[in-house]
Amino acid sequence: xxxxxESSVRIGSITIFALVIVLCIAVMGMLAVSTGxxxxxxxxxxxxxxxxxxxxxxxxxxxxxxxxxxxxDLRNTWWWSKAQGIIDATEVVEETKGASIDNDEISATFxxxxxxxxxxxxxxxxxxQLTIDxxxxxxxxxxxxxxxxxxxx
Amino acid sequence: xxxxxxxxxxxxxxxxxxxxGTAFIIESLLLLIFVTASIAIVVQLLGFGYSQGMxxxxxxxxxxxxxxxxxxxxxxxxIKSRQIVYLQxxxxxxxxxxxKFSNEKPIEYEGKKISLDDSGVYVLKRKIxxxxxxxGKLYNAxxxxxxxxxxxxxxxxxxxxxxxxxxxxxxxDDGVEGGx
Numbered sequence: 032x033x034x035x036x037e038s039s040v041r042i043g044s045i046t047i048f049a050l051v052i053v054l055c056i057a058v059m060g061m062l063a064v065s066t067g068x069x070x071x072x073x074x075x076x077x078x079x080x081x082x083x084x085x086x087x088x089x090x091x092x093x094x095x096x097x098x099x100x101x102x103x104d105l106r107n108t109w110w111w112s113k114a115q116g117i118i119d120a121t122e123v124v125e126e127t128k129g130a131s132i133d134n135d136e137i138s139a140t141f142x143x144x145x146x147x148x149x150x151x152x153x154x155x156x157x158x159x160q161l162t163i164d165x166x167x168x169x170x171x172x173x174x175x176x177x178x179x180x181x182x183x184x
Numbered sequence: 185x186x187x188x189x190x191x192x193x194x195x196x197x198x199x200x201x202x203x204x205g206t207a208f209i210i211e212s213l214l215l216l217i218f219v220t221a222s223i224a225i226v227v228q229l230l231g232f233g234y235s236q237g238m239x240x241x242x243x244x245x246x247x248x249x250x251x252x253x254x255x256x257x258x259x260x261x262x263i264k265s266r267q268i269v270y271l272q273x274x275x276x277x278x279x280x281x282x283x284k285f286s287n288e289k290p291i292e293y294e295g296k297k298i299s300l301d302d303s304g305v306y307v308l309k310r311k312i313x314x315x316x317x318x319x320g321k322l323y324n325a326x327x328x329x330x331x332x333x334x335x336x337x338x339x340x341x342x343x344x345x346x347x348x349x350x351x352x353x354x355x356x357d358d359g360v361e362g363g364x
Contacts, residue, residue: 046215053222060229067236074243078337081251088258089324089342096322096344103319103346 083143084168090141091149091166094130097123098137098153099161106159116159146171245270245277246329246337249308253327254341257310261323261343265311272304306331320346 101119105111117135124130130139135155142148152165249270257263269281271293280293290297300307311326327339 046211049215049219053219053226056226057222057229060226060233063230063233064236065233067233067240070240071236071243074240074247078243078247081247082339085251085254085339085341089340092322092342092344096317096320099344099346100317100319103317107318 079145080147080170083145083147084149087141087143087147087149087168091139091151094123094127094139094141095151095153095161095163097127102155102159102161111159113155113157113159116155120155142171242331242336245272245306246331249277249306250327250329250337250339253308253310254325254339257312257323257325257327257341258343261312261314261325261345263310263312268308268310269298269300270306270308271298272306277306301332303332306336320344 098120101123102116105116105119113135117132120137121132124132124137124139127139129141130137132138137153137155138151140148140150148169148171150165150167150169151163154162154164156162253268266282268279269291270277271280280298281291290299292298298305307330309326309328309330311328313324313326315322315324321344323343323345325341325343327341328335329337
């Protein structure tokens, strides 16, 4: 008699069903968060690298301006010579970090915090003009992250 | 004797059913509270994930707009300071206005009125300054991209233009005109 009156719905099965659903939704929530954070981390990296590329370019153009100005000013004097041009350019090169001069060839490397590098090479011509021979952007990546394969979270 | 025993069994059975019914209700209520709390947390997680995704999208678009403008400036730095409005459409980012713009005079785009405060509207502010040197001019551009009134991304770019471009700068090996 008593067994006939028992309800066919048992709380145990409902609980398990609800737990499974909650678990599934929780996994989807975690996936949404990790995807969102990964996308944001990726965008921030892109933004940072873009800023660094243009920052390096800015420094490079300022350097070119200084060297060109020195040569231009010297060229407008009657005593100008290539040797004097190299001496004047050397002074500017020595003030700039990452720059060097070898006879009439000037090299400079501008490196950002995160490894973006801009290398430029210029030549002082015999008529005291400045020629840009190389303008190269590169990335030097140090693999020092150990076992971290993904840092989206 | 047998009748009394049956009555006792029936009474115990009724009491057991009553306790079971109470336990069922309590357990159901606890389950409901647990499920509600879980869903609340999960909804917050989903919302957080969505907002992070939107932020990433916004930043990515701003970087795209700013770097395009930086390249335009690099190609020809002798341009005016200007404000440009972009709108994110199904076809990507489209330039919808290039003049001075205010919220009092909304832009019309495909029959819709667009305000600066709308989502998906990016305002690029390009400010150009130049330093004069004896040998040429050093142009500096400050590029700022706003979205809904907040600055999303900014970029500083420079370009040097000598007085006599063609005579002073040669051609770089990779075919790009020598810097200036």
